[in-house]
Amino acid sequence: MEVPEAHRTICFSSSSHSPTYQALLQAGPHLRPLKQVHARMIVSGLHRSRALITKLLALTCTAGSIGYSRLLLFSVPNPDSFLFNSLIKASSKSGFSSDAIFFYQRMLLTQLGPSNFTFTSVVKACADLSALEIGRVVHSHSLACGFDSDCFVQAAFISLYAKSGDLGTARKVFDRMPERTIVAWNAMISGYEQNGLGKEAVELFYQMRDAGIKPDSATLVSLLSACSHLGHLSLGQWVNDYIVDHGLDVNVILGTSLINMYSRCGNVSKARETFDGMIERNVIAWTAMISGYGMHGFGDEAVELFHRMRAAGPRPNDITFVAVLSACAHAGLVREGCEAFACMEQDYGLLPRVEHHVCMVDMFGRAGFLDEAIQFIRKSICGEPAAAVWTAMLGACKMHKDFDLGVEVAERLQSIEPENPGHYVLLSNIFALAGRMDQVEMVRNMMIRKGLKKQVGYSLIEIDHVAHMFRMGDISHPQTEEIYGYLEELVSRMREAGYVPETESVMHDLEEEEREFALRFHSEKLAIAFGLMNTGGGTLIRIVKNLRMCSDCHLAIKFISIVACREIIVRDKHRFHHFKEGSCSCQDYW
Known part of the structure; x- marks a missing residue:
């Protein structure tokens, strides 16, 4: 019977350092054999060897016994900088970030001079802990030690500031670097992307390319x-072509990134092609493809792929189930969603989290099963449901015009999150749909008193590799006059085809004509008009909107697809809509 590696006894001769070193390597990052090695080192007197004790320290840290590593350190007389580094x-790389900072402080107390290896490891630890203030102190120390021109150290500080959300300081460090390596460029580009500044990330990439x-x-x-968030399909395709042309290895991370990009840019078939072409697919890749199907409304395909994953793929995780349940919610697959939710705990021992509860309530609510949604909240959720659960319920009440329940849910939401303007907007819309205009005015006044503002909506369209942004009533674009004129003409043709604006939920304190005028210049309509004007016949128009489309825009775009x-x-914020010949892929189920 083979003895498990972690419990093996390490045998070696004490006649020289070499066998001892081999014994350390054989022990690997397992505490029990490392302790055996340490004991033999003490018996043989080799514990005085700085090289051996340094290796032992690093391995015990990697083994996860940071306490033992500290004891070892305190037993070493006059530790040198190599040992500290x-x-x-090792502690920073193994996830013991606070201990890495502790060892750095101990190193300073011994008055040993830190190296660039010291600073890169400590700065990574600060970034992992979001310890920005400690990081600033370390930054000052690195400058005092003359590392202001070290490209590796400065790149580490860019990552620290970017991960902490201080992009201004990150960019200052980047701009001051006399020589920028690919690591520095990547740190800054990644910093922009991770903080939701995809446009800035793309612009910096172009500068990087221009710099050779x-x-x-x-x-x-x-x-x-960044392309995924911006809907920048042409640049995403360029990346794909670059990978092919340069023979780059499409590993799991890069392949999954391509799947997400194609899915979020509206080309789900290309996403599936990428998925099928991957040599190795982990749970993240499978989940990305399932999610891609879900956001396009292809619920049956998402469920089918989920079953394939269960049969032959990696073990699904909790994020996989969020993707599956969301796909079921957007496609009206209530039975399939209930089955997936049940097997989470029964088959995989996964306890449902808030995200799963939200998906289930959303699924019942979209399908019109409001009673079932309320029963699910009462029976399946222990304690007070999260605000996101009630938000999904409120959206269902608005969709199916259950005003009494909607008001009850909205008031509960306001007590949980009194500073969230979205709850007040939904409540105002529900009162408006119910014709209770006095209550609409009350909600608006409450928002004014609290200083709450609606999130500003915008739409993006890419023409000839240039992204154009529009907001409602936008007059900042150079082609504004032509866009508005074209849109007026388009609306006239749509009316002839049978289009009647849906104004019931928009600004009931305005006259009907004023409501129609306000609806006409929503951001997506402006973006579509601009796209139709500036592309040839037959060209597919792609729009990215940061909020959910209103019902009138959804109706209007159906007619635009006919007359144009x-x-x-x-x-939009929740899913994709494919409009063609007067119909939408969501089948008005959104």
């Missing part, structure tokens, strides 16, 4: 993520 690096720096896999992953003879894809 090894320990700081070739992107690596890390660059491409950040760039693909164009296919239009709109990605």
Whole structure:
């Protein structure tokens, strides 16, 4: 019977350092054999060897016994900088970030001079802990030690500031670097992308390319993520072509990034092609593809792929179930959603989280099963449901015009999150739909007193590799006059085809004509008009919107697809809508 590696007894001769070192390597990051090695070192007197004790310290840290590492450190007389650097690096890399900072402080107390390896490891630890203030102190120390020109140290500080949300300081560090390596460029591009500034990430990438720096896999992953959020399909396709042309290895991370990019840019078939072409697929890749189907309304395909994953793929995790349940909610697959929810705990021992509860309430609510949604909340959720659960319930009440229940839910939401303007907007809309205009005015006045403002909506469209942004009633675009004129003409043709604006939920204190005028210049309509004006016949129009489309825009785009003879894809906050010949892929189930 083979003895498990972690419990093996390490045998070695004490006649020289070499067998001892081999014994350390054989023990690996397992505490029990490392303790055996340490005991033999003490018996043989080799514990005085700085090289051996340094290796032992690093391995015990990697083994997860940071307490034992500390005891070892305190037993070493006059530890040198190499020992401290090894320990700081090992603890930072192993996730013991606070201990890495502790060892750094101990190193300073011994008056040993830190190296660039010291600073890169400590700064990583600060970034992992979001310890920005400690990081600023370390930054000052690095400058005092003359590391202001060290490209690796400065790149580490860029990552620290970017991860902490201080992009201004990150960019200052970046701009001051006399020489920028690919690591520094990647740190800054990734910083922009992770903080939701995809446009800035793309612009910096273009500067990097102009500077003659070739992107690596890390660059491409950040760039693909930025493309996903911006709906920048042409740049995403360029990345794909670059990968093919340069023979880059499409590993799991890069492949999953391509799946997300194609899915979020509206080309789910290309996402599936990428998925099928991957040599290795982990749970993240499977989940990304399931999620891609879900956001496009292809619920049956999402469920089918989920069953394939259960049969032959990796074990689903809790995020996989969020993707499956969301797909079921957007496609009206109530039975399939209930089955998936049940197997979470029964088959995989996964306890439902808030996100799963939200999906279930959303699924019941969209299907019109409001009673079932309320029963699910009461029976399946222990304690006070999260605000997101009630938000999903409120959306269902608005969708199905259950005003009494909607008001009850909205008032509960206001007590949970009194500073969230979205709850007040939904409540105002429900009162408006119910014709209770005095209550609409009351909600608006309450928002004014609290200083709450609605989130500003915008729509993006990309023409000839240039992204154009529009807001409601926007007059900042150079082609504003032509856009508005074209849209007026388009609305006239839509009316002839049978379009009647849906104004019931919009600004009931305005006259009907004023309501129609306000609806006419919503951001997505402006973006579509601009796209139709500036592209040839038959060209697919792609729009990205940061909020959920209103019902009138959804109706209007159906008619636009008829009178303009164009296919239009709109990605709003929740899903994709493919408009063609007067119908939408969501089948009005959104």
